[in-house]
Amino acid sequence: MSRWAHMVHGLRRLVCAVALGLCIGPVLAHAASPLKVQELGPDTPAFTVTEGVESLAETGPGAGVIPVIKGARGAFSAHDLNQRLALGRDRAVWLHLRVQRSAETSPDWVLNVPIPYIDAVDFYAVDSHGNVSAQKAGDTVALSRWSLPSVYPDFRFVLRDTRPVDIYLKIGNYRGIEVPLRLATVTEREQQRTLELVFCGTLLGSLVMLLLWCALRYWESHDAAQGWYMVYTLLMMLVSAQAMGLANLWFWPYTPGWADYASVVLPLLGVGTSTLFLRHISATEVRYPLLDRVLLWFGIGCGALVMMEWVVSREVAATLHGIYFLAGPLLALFTTVHLWREGGPLGAWLFAAYAPQGLAVLFMAGQMLQLFPVAWQSRYYMIFAVTLSIPLLLHALTLRSQQRLSVSGRARASDTQDALTGLLVRDRFLAHLHHAIARAAHERSPSAVAIIEVANYQHIQQQLGLTVAEQCLLRAVVKLHRVLRDVDPAGRLDIARFGVVLDGVASREAFNERMVGLIASGLIPLPGLHPEITLHFHIAAVVLDEVHPNPDTVLDELGELLEGIAPRSRRPIRFMEPTHTMPAPLEPDSGFSSEPEAAEETPPAQPSHVPSQRIPQPMPMTARQTGAPLTQFQDTVPGALGPGQ
CATH class of the missing domain: 1.20.1070 (Rhopdopsin 7-helix transmembrane proteins)
Incomplete structure (x- = not known):
C-alpha cells in the first residue's frame, strides 16, 4: 500500500505543477519579454506605429501618471493598434511605448494622434533620469492649453541622448475608437x-x-x-x-x-x-x-x-x-x-x-x-x-x-399669349395696334400693319388631319418670327391668320423686302412631313405713312382685302390704297355770294365709327388718261417668287 500511495502522491504533485505552469506561464513569458523599442533612425523620419505598444485600462477618476509608472494601477498588456479601445464616460486607456533615437538622428520629434474629434489625450514623456514632461490636447481642452496648436493632437518632445524614453498616453473619449499613432521629426512633421x-x-x-x-x-x-x-x-x-x-x-x-x-x-x-x-x-x-x-x-x-x-x-x-x-x-x-x-x-x-x-x-x-x-x-x-x-x-x-x-411664366402668359403658337391673343395685339396707329398720327413714326394668312391651311387639315395642320401652323409661326424683330408685336387673330405691326417700315418697298422672304420660305417643303407640304402665305397690309386707318375697323378692312386674293394668285401681297380726291373747280370771284354755297357744300364731320379716313393726295395720271393698260398700275411683288405663286 505504501508503494501505491507514494505513486499517487507523486502523480498528484506532477499534475499540480503542470497546472501551475499553464497558469503562470503566459505571465512569466510576458514579464520576461521586454517592450519593443521604437527605433528612430535617419532612414525613418516619419512612420506610423504598428507594434510595440502596451495598454492599461483605467476606471473612475485617474490618479496621475506616477502610480501608472510604478505599477500601482496594474500591469500593462500588449495592445494591437488595430483594435478598438474600450473607452467611455468613466473609462480611459493608457498606452505605453518606448522610443530610442540613433546618434545620427535629430533630437526633436513629434508624436501625433490624427483624430480631430478625440476628447482628450494626455502625453507624458519619462526620460532615463525619471524626469516627466506633460502635455494635453483634445477637443475638450482649450487651444491655449495645447503645447502645439494643430488640427489634431500633436506632442513635441526632445530626445537629449540615445537612451530609451518611455512615453505614456492617456486616451479619453465618450465612445470606443481605434487610436493611430504617428512619429515624425519636427522638420518632417512641418512638411x-x-x-x-x-x-x-x-x-x-x-x-x-x-x-x-x-x-x-x-x-x-x-x-x-x-x-x-x-x-x-x-x-x-x-x-x-x-x-x-x-x-x-x-x-x-x-x-x-x-x-x-x-x-x-x-x-x-x-x-x-x-x-x-x-x-x-x-x-x-x-x-x-x-x-x-x-x-x-x-x-x-x-x-x-x-x-x-x-x-x-x-x-x-x-x-x-x-x-x-x-x-x-x-x-x-x-x-x-x-x-x-x-x-x-x-x-x-x-x-x-x-x-x-x-x-x-x-x-x-x-x-x-x-x-x-x-x-x-x-x-x-x-x-x-x-x-x-x-x-x-x-x-x-x-x-x-x-x-x-418656365412653368410659372407660361401660367402668367396664358392670359396674354396663344396656347398653341405663343403669339399674343387678339385683345393684347389690338392694344399694340392702337398704340402704333396713335404714334403714327401724332409723332409721324413710320410703321406698317399687316394680316398674314396661311391660305392652304383648310386644305391641309381636310387632307392630312388636324394634327398635321397644327404642325404646319407652328412651322408657319417659326417662319414668321424669322422676318420679325423682337420689338415687332405679333398676334393670332384667327385659326390661320396672324396680325403683325412692323415698326420702322416707311414704304411698300421696305415691307415687300421682308414679306418676300416669308413667302419664299413657305414654298420650301416642310422637313419630316410626307407627302411634301408647302405653305402659301397671303398678306394684306397698310403703310401708316400713306393711310391713317381707323384703329377700330382696320382689321376688318384688311380682312376684306385679304379675302379678295385668289388661292392661286400671283400677287399674294395687297396694300390698302389711299383715297384719291379730285381738285375743286375754279370759279370767278363774285363777292359774298359764294360763301354760303361753300358753307352748304362742306361735308359734315365724320364720326369715329366710319371707315378709315384716307389722306388726300394729288390726283395721279390714270390709265384712261394715258392709254396704258391697267395692269401697269397694280401692285406687284418685287423679285421672282418662283412657280406656284
Missing part, C-alpha cells in the same frame, strides 16, 4: 502639416468662393431657393471645417465644450439638411407623396437627435447617431437612383452629387457602429466629396429654377 493645411485650405477656400457666388445670385434674383442654398453652403462649409479640425483651430479655439459638441451636432445637421434639400429640389410631394413624407420627417429628425445627448447617455446617443448617419445616405441614394431611372434632367446631376458624399458618410457611420475599422484618412475623402457636391447641386438647383420659372 506634413503644410500639405494638410494646403489641401484643407484649398477645399475650404473653394467653399467660401461658392458661398460668395450663391450670395451674389441671391442678391441679383431675390429667389428664396438661392437664399436657402446659400445657408446650406454655409452649413456644409462648417461641417467640412469641423471634420478637418480647422473649426476648432480657427472658429472656436477657446470654447472646448462647444468644440466637443460641434463634432456631433454639425454632421447631424448636415445630413438632415441635405435630405431636406433633396426633397425640395426633386419635388417628391407631387409624384411620390410617401417618399416625400419619409424625407421630410427624416430631415426634421436631426433636430431631435441633436438634443438626444441631454436625454440619454452619450454612448446610447452615439449609437443612434450612427444609425442616422447610416440611413441618411441610403435614403438619398435610393431617391436619386429612382429619379435617374425616370430619365429626368435632374436625376443624373443629383446622383453625381450625392453618390460620392453618401459613400463617405456611410463609411464614417460604419466606423461609429464598429462595422468598419477606423481609417483617419477617410475624412479627407468625405470633405472632397462634400466640396464636389456643392457646385453640382448648385447646377441642379439652377436647372430646377429654370423649369419652375
